[in-house]
Amino acid sequence: MHVFGLTGGIASGKSTVAAVFRAEGVPVVDADELAREVVEPGQPALEAIVAAFGPEVLQADGTLDRKRVAAIVFADDEARARLNGIIHPAIAAASAARFARLAGEGHPLVCYDAALIVERGIVDAFRPLVVVAADPALQRARLVARDGASEAEAAARVAAQAPVEAKIAAADVVIHNDADLATLQTRAREALAEVRRRVAS
Numbered sequence: 001m002h003v004f005g006l007t008g009g010i011a012s013g014k015s016t017v018a019a020v021f022r023a024e025g026v027p028v029v030d031a032d033e034l035a036r037e038v039v040e041p042g043q044p045a046l047e048a049i050v051a052a053f054g055p056e057v058l059q060a061d062g063t064l065d066r067k068r069v070a071a072i073v074f075a076d077d078e079a080r081a082r083l084n085g086i087i088h089p090a091i092a093a094a095s096a097a098r099f100a101r102l103a104g105e106g107h108p109l110v111c112y113d114a115a116l117i118v119e120r121g122i123v124d125a126f127r128p129l130v131v132v133a134a135d136p137a138l139q140r141a142r143l144v145a146r147d148g149a150s151e152a153e154a155a156a157r158v159a160a161q162a163p164v165e166a167k168i169a170a171a172d173v174v175i176h177n178d179a180d181l182a183t184l185q186t187r188a189r190e191a192l193a194e195v196r197r198r199v200a201s
Helices: 014-023 031-037 044-053 066-074 077-104 136-147 151-159 164-170 181-200
Strands: 002-008 028-030 109-113 129-133 173-176
Touching: 002 014, 002 181, 014 028, 014 109, 014 129, 014 181, 028 031, 028 077, 031 077, 031 109, 044 066, 044 077, 066 077, 077 109, 109 181, 129 164, 136 151, 173 181
Parallel strands: 002 109, 002 129, 028 109, 129 173
Antiparallel strands: none
């Protein structure tokens, strides 16, 4: 089984591309989904987060208060590093288990969809890497429309990730999301065909 990567900035259209890959028969392991699973009540990562940041990061029902955690770590590099030190190994273990299961099911090709493949320096583990690239102004506008973020919040969230140029520089295949939905879906299918060609050669 071959695992390739899919990444892109926030609100770049990455989820749409992942949906196309799924429709084309490629299983997608979503790092965001795993990030939610590893902090569910009873999971060791949640216990470690509470130990690191205090019980106030829990909601009344015992689940993680994501907004509270985000507020703590957003402006504090040391706190963010501490959180990442808990979450990233847990996601890595969960993704390894998911890959093993898919391999056992006989899938020849699997996509790992993760926002921070470039930032975390794990690009070479997921070649060929597909990057969905959108203009930062478009990303900011989508965040305002999609999440109800303010202009300042949208700008901060885009700025917190690696610039799109860095992701493109690391990419093997680039999908430019600068047109309509149908165009993006067509480009996603073309990108997948290129991934299959590279994996087969």
